[in-house]
Amino acid sequence: MRSLLPWVGEELGMRASQKKDFSSPKRLQNKTHLENTPQEPPEAGAKFSIGGGKRFAFGFSQLMKPLKLSMMGVRGVIGQGLTPELVVDFAQAFGTYVEGGTVLVSRDTRPSGDMMRSAVLSGLIATGCRVVDLGVCPTPSLQLAVADRPDAVGGIAISAGHNAVEWNALKFVASDGKLLNSYQGEELLDVYHLGQFRGARWNELKAVEYDDSAVERHIQRILSILDVERIRAAGFRVAVDCCNGACSISTPRLLQELGCEVITINDDPNELFPHDPEPNPGNMSQLRALVKASRADVGFCHDADGERLALVTEDFRALSEEYTLAIIADQVLSRTPGTVVCNVSTSLALEKIAARYNSNVIRTRVGQAYVVEGMIASGAVLGGEGSGGVIFPKLHYAHDSMAAIGHILGFMAETRKPLSALAEAVPSYFMIKEKIYCPPEQVYSVLQRIRESVEENPHGAEVDPTEGIRLLWEDAAVHVRASITEPLIRIISEAQTQERAEELAGLMIAMVQTCL
Amino acid sequence: MKGVQTLKISISGVRGVVGDSLTPTLLVKFAQSFGTYTNGGTVVVGSDTRTSREMVKHAVLAGLLATGCQVVDLGICPVPTVQLAVERLHASGGIAITASHNPAEWNALKFIRPDGIFLSTYQAEELLDIYHQGEFRLADGISMRRVRVEKGALEAHMNAVMACLDVDTIRRRRFRVVADCCNGAGSVVTSEFLKRLGCEVITINDTPNGIFPHPPEPVQENLTQLCEAVVAHGAEVGFAQDADADRLAIVSDKGEAIGEEYTVSLATELVLGKEQREGLPARPVVVNLSTTALIDDIAAKYGCPVIRTPVGEVNVADTMKREGGAIGGEGNGGVIWPEVHYGRDSLVAMGTVLQLLAERECSVSELVASLPKYHMQKLKVPCTSEQAQRMLSAIKARFASHRIDTRDGVKVSFEDGSWFHVRASRTEPLVRLVVEAKTEKRVNELIESVQEYLGAEEFAKPTFAG
Numbered sequence: 001m002r003s004l005l006p007w008v009g010e011e012l013g014m015r016a017s018q019k020k021d022f023s024s025p026k027r028l029q030n031k032t033h034l035e036n037t038p039q040e041p042p043e044a045g046a047k048f049s050i051g052g053g054k055r056f057a058f059g060f061s062q063l064m065k066p067l068k069l070s071m072m073g074v075r076g077v078i079g080q081g082l083t084p085e086l087v088v089d090f091a092q093a094f095g096t097y098v099e100g101g102t103v104l105v106s107r108d109t110r111p112s113g114d115m116m117r118s119a120v121l122s123g124l125i126a127t128g129c130r131v132v133d134l135g136v137c138p139t140p141s142l143q144l145a146v147a148d149r150p151d152a153v154g155g156i157a158i159s160a161g162h163n164a165v166e167w168n169a170l171k172f173v174a175s176d177g178k179l180l181n182s183y184q185g186e187e188l189l190d191v192y193h194l195g196q197f198r199g200a201r202w203n204e205l206k207a208v209e210y211d212d213s214a215v216e217r218h219i220q221r222i223l224s225i226l227d228v229e230r231i232r233a234a235g236f237r238v239a240v241d242c243c244n245g246a247c248s249i250s251t252p253r254l255l256q257e258l259g260c261e262v263i264t265i266n267d268d269p270n271e272l273f274p275h276d277p278e279p280n281p282g283n284m285s286q287l288r289a290l291v292k293a294s295r296a297d298v299g300f301c302h303d304a305d306g307e308r309l310a311l312v313t314e315d316f317r318a319l320s321e322e323y324t325l326a327i328i329a330d331q332v333l334s335r336t337p338g339t340v341v342c343n344v345s346t347s348l349a350l351e352k353i354a355a356r357y358n359s360n361v362i363r364t365r366v367g368q369a370y371v372v373e374g375m376i377a378s379g380a381v382l383g384g385e386g387s388g389g390v391i392f393p394k395l396h397y398a399h400d401s402m403a404a405i406g407h408i409l410g411f412m413a414e415t416r417k418p419l420s421a422l423a424e425a426v427p428s429y430f431m432i433k434e435k436i437y438c439p440p441e442q443v444y445s446v447l448q449r450i451r452e453s454v455e456e457n458p459h460g461a462e463v464d465p466t467e468g469i470r471l472l473w474e475d476a477a478v479h480v481r482a483s484i485t486e487p488l489i490r491i492i493s494e495a496q497t498q499e500r501a502e503e504l505a506g507l508m509i510a511m512v513q514t515c516l
Numbered sequence: 517m518k519g520v521q522t523l524k525i526s527i528s529g530v531r532g533v534v535g536d537s538l539t540p541t542l543l544v545k546f547a548q549s550f551g552t553y554t555n556g557g558t559v560v561v562g563s564d565t566r567t568s569r570e571m572v573k574h575a576v577l578a579g580l581l582a583t584g585c586q587v588v589d590l591g592i593c594p595v596p597t598v599q600l601a602v603e604r605l606h607a608s609g610g611i612a613i614t615a616s617h618n619p620a621e622w623n624a625l626k627f628i629r630p631d632g633i634f635l636s637t638y639q640a641e642e643l644l645d646i647y648h649q650g651e652f653r654l655a656d657g658i659s660m661r662r663v664r665v666e667k668g669a670l671e672a673h674m675n676a677v678m679a680c681l682d683v684d685t686i687r688r689r690r691f692r693v694v695a696d697c698c699n700g701a702g703s704v705v706t707s708e709f710l711k712r713l714g715c716e717v718i719t720i721n722d723t724p725n726g727i728f729p730h731p732p733e734p735v736q737e738n739l740t741q742l743c744e745a746v747v748a749h750g751a752e753v754g755f756a757q758d759a760d761a762d763r764l765a766i767v768s769d770k771g772e773a774i775g776e777e778y779t780v781s782l783a784t785e786l787v788l789g790k791e792q793r794e795g796l797p798a799r800p801v802v803v804n805l806s807t808t809a810l811i812d813d814i815a816a817k818y819g820c821p822v823i824r825t826p827v828g829e830v831n832v833a834d835t836m837k838r839e840g841g842a843i844g845g846e847g848n849g850g851v852i853w854p855e856v857h858y859g860r861d862s863l864v865a866m867g868t869v870l871q872l873l874a875e876r877e878c879s880v881s882e883l884v885a886s887l888p889k890y891h892m893q894k895l896k897v898p899c900t901s902e903q904a905q906r907m908l909s910a911i912k913a914r915f916a917s918h919r920i921d922t923r924d925g926v927k928v929s930f931e932d933g934s935w936f937h938v939r940a941s942r943t944e945p946l947v948r949l950v951v952e953a954k955t956e957k958r959v960n961e962l963i964e965s966v967q968e969y970l971g972a973e974e975f976a977k978p979t980f981a982g
Contacts, residue, residue: 079582083582089541122571122574199534
């Protein structure tokens with residue numbers, strides 16, 4: 001860590017001189033300011049300690065391509081599983097599924113975005129769709145635009161979200177702006193597998209339309225549900241790491257509207273990701289240094305397409321991504337008690353928070369589509385996932401990191417409390433996340449063997465079969481499941497002490513190893 | 517339509533009907549094959565105006581980008597603009613998206629090599645091998661490039677042509693010109709180009725929407741509208757381009773279509789005269805076997821040899837390059853002037869014709885009247901490739917005692933200067949027959965003498981010789 005800060009300082013100095021001025025009325029003044037900062041940053045994630053998952057980081061096997069087709073869309077590594085033929089065929093399948101209507105398309109900032117976009121456009125046009133290209137824009141902006149546009153029958157977001165730059169993906173949006181639900185996703189897969197696509201004739205082909213206003217409309221909609229005056233009055237100083245992703249332009253714009261003094265890093269959408277675009281403390285050292293150097297009130301860390309968010313406190317602690325939903329739930333439920341929907345992997349802290357406000361938590365399978373289904377069925381006041389995605393039903397049913405930023409600032413302004421105090425109110429848990437690479441043809445038999453094993457011996461826990469296997473004790477849990485986006489098995493354990501969390505993770509790792 | 521009949525994958529590229537056989541999946545694979553063939557180099561892409569251009573273009577872009585190519589997108593532009601840009605940008609190749617003279621429901625990919633000429637037969641075979649093998653170059657998610665949009669290609673094309681013309685002489689004449697762009701790729705440049713040559717320009721069908729007002733082949737029967745417009749506007753000349761603006765047909769000041777064979781003939785007249793004036797040694801004229809004998813007369817006047825090649829732009833261009841040809845092209849309206857580049861180019865054709873008119877201080881009709889008169893018929897016989905093979909062998913045997921050229925089908929030449937050329941089409945299932953003689957009577961005699969071997973009681977209506 002010692003060598004990191006001076007490097008960060010150089011990086012910031014360079015960026016500051018290159019900066020366009022729309023986002024930041026005040027820039028970092030000089031490098032000395034940064035050099036004066038202590039060399040040792042404080043411990044990351046004081047309460048949530050996240051395991052690195054390195055123990056089982058085997059490479060991909062020779063026989064297996066990093067590609068995943070599911071009702072969640074198609075996701076893979078460019079040049080390995082994710083080829084233009086596959087993307088063109090999926091786009092044709094979607095165009096056929098929506099019967100050649102108007103489809104909106106967006107992409108994040110990955111270098112492969114142009115290739116993916118062209119493949120998607122070609123496939124959609126061929127099926128007779130009218131394509132509206134929104135260009136580089138956050139996925140929730142696309143979702144809102146689809147919902148708002150009367151003739152839109154769907155959308156395709158080209159983004160692998162939090163995955164590294166080598167990856168890309170298609171996320172399919174239904175006419176109401178929600179990601180395809182599990183039934184719709186299955187139907188689309190059926191069309192794809194059938195391989196018989198609409199072929200529009202030459203005089204039925206429609207010209208591509210371009211619309212760059214989706215982001216601005218999204219920002220205005222977020223502002224419309226916030227107490228803008230109060231936030232403006234607070235005059236926050238905010239540090240943002242956009243990861244050179246789809247929010248690079250939009251988040252500084254939003255913060256400017258909210259009267260914040262904005263200090264940004266990694267806000268050039270034409271550059272590569274400076275670090276993995278997964279908002280977690282492991283990727284937030286640069287932001288933490290920035291918060292410290294600029295004495296910001298808060299730091300926000302984006303993923304590549306504006307779905308997930310992680311936070312840095314004013315005392316420059318990088319909070320685990322689990323805090324994003326937890327802090328927002330604490331604030332939302334204190335004002336409007338009701339149901340919160342999250343996935344089975346999200347922290348147990350949510351139940352404790354809900355109990356404070358006479359509210360309840362419903363847990364669904366992992367994935368935005370499942371959480372949204374659960375929210376609609378239960379009339380939830382809030383939804384989200386422990387990975388940093390928060391859904392505000394008042395705005396729309398989509399993970400929306402810009403909306404989350406607005407709400408966090410709103411709560412800080414309203415409570416007049418610093419972020420560290422809001423985080424302090426979240427019950428303390430230790431969480432360990434592990435991943436074990438596993439050939440895709442074995443994943444489900446491994447999980448089945450574990451299921452059989454815990455049915456014989458549940459280790460004194462309640463067995464929750466919502467997704468994978470989750471063992472739930474009084475104040476601890478361990479969850480094992482197949483990744484929905486990558487060929488690996490994920491293990492998440494949680495307890496009130498580090499020792500207990502490690503013990504439970506170890507228990508499950510041993511089970512997986514026995515069954516592998 | 518049946519898919520099997522609407523797709524043609526051959527050494528001329530890939531050609532098919534949109535919504536039927538020409539699917540984005542197929543196009544992506546072909547683009548990947550080409551990207552692999554260029555080893556992930558810089559590839560220039562341009563298209564004509566067909567309604568399917570965006571579907572085809574994006575499939576091509578996706579395929580090229582996936583192989584790691586740096587893609588330069590020129591948007592809508594003539595095929596020769598793409599060819600020139602490949603050279604100018606020192607690219608590894610180019611893809612022109614156009615089905616040239618085919619109807620609007622067709623589209624195709626034409627592949628261009630670094631020197632701006634289309635792939636030769638053996639190079640196209642190599643590309644097809646890569647396509648059939650299906651193993652493509654794959655770029656990873658970090659090194660993959662973004663598309664570069666290039667706006668200056670049309671400007672560069674106009675400048676390249678004008679640099680080879682005597683622009684002042686042309687401008688002084690202040691031509692009144694009617695241009696019919698067939699709503700094709702010429703729509704985006706022709707009017708501006710002619711204005712720069714000092715012309716007063718009246719354009720018809722210059723909306724680049726790919727809705728062709730008449731078949732996009734610059735032959736007599738498609739030029740009625742242009743002929744009328746030339747008369748109505750009292751213009752000195754009318755120009756008609758095909759959909760991808762590589763070929764040109766000319767309408768005279770009298771409102772008559774003079775025949776597309778005259779385009780390359782007039783260009784040849786200009787260039788050979790110019791080279792003689794400049795005291796350059798006599799260089800060969802290169803044209804295909806089906807091109808009018810008028811070329812031989814013009815070349816003889818300037819003491820230049822004529823080299824005949826099999827039909828196809830690449831065959832003419834490669835021969836020109838090898839033999840140091842001064843000028844040439846094809847009788848279907850395609851002019852190649854190596855001074856500018858080795859591609860059929862309607863801007864070159866317009867420029868040379870206008871310069872000839874300006875230099876000679878005469879009208880199109882006077883110019884045509886000053887040249888020897890030939891009669892030509894272009895006919896086609898639908899048949900399978902097996903039937904075509906049989907017909908050609910029979911004709912070869914029958915006319916073995918005459919002067920005969922068998923490099924591309926059979927061309928038979930007679931003592932009186934008349935000739936006929938029969939060959940199988942590369943793009944469609946048919947045999948093409950071109951007959952030329954000094955008199956119409958002799959043309960009909962020749963047709964009769966070949967007819968029995970073609971097994972057709974009645975020929976299909978005269979059409980193009982593409």
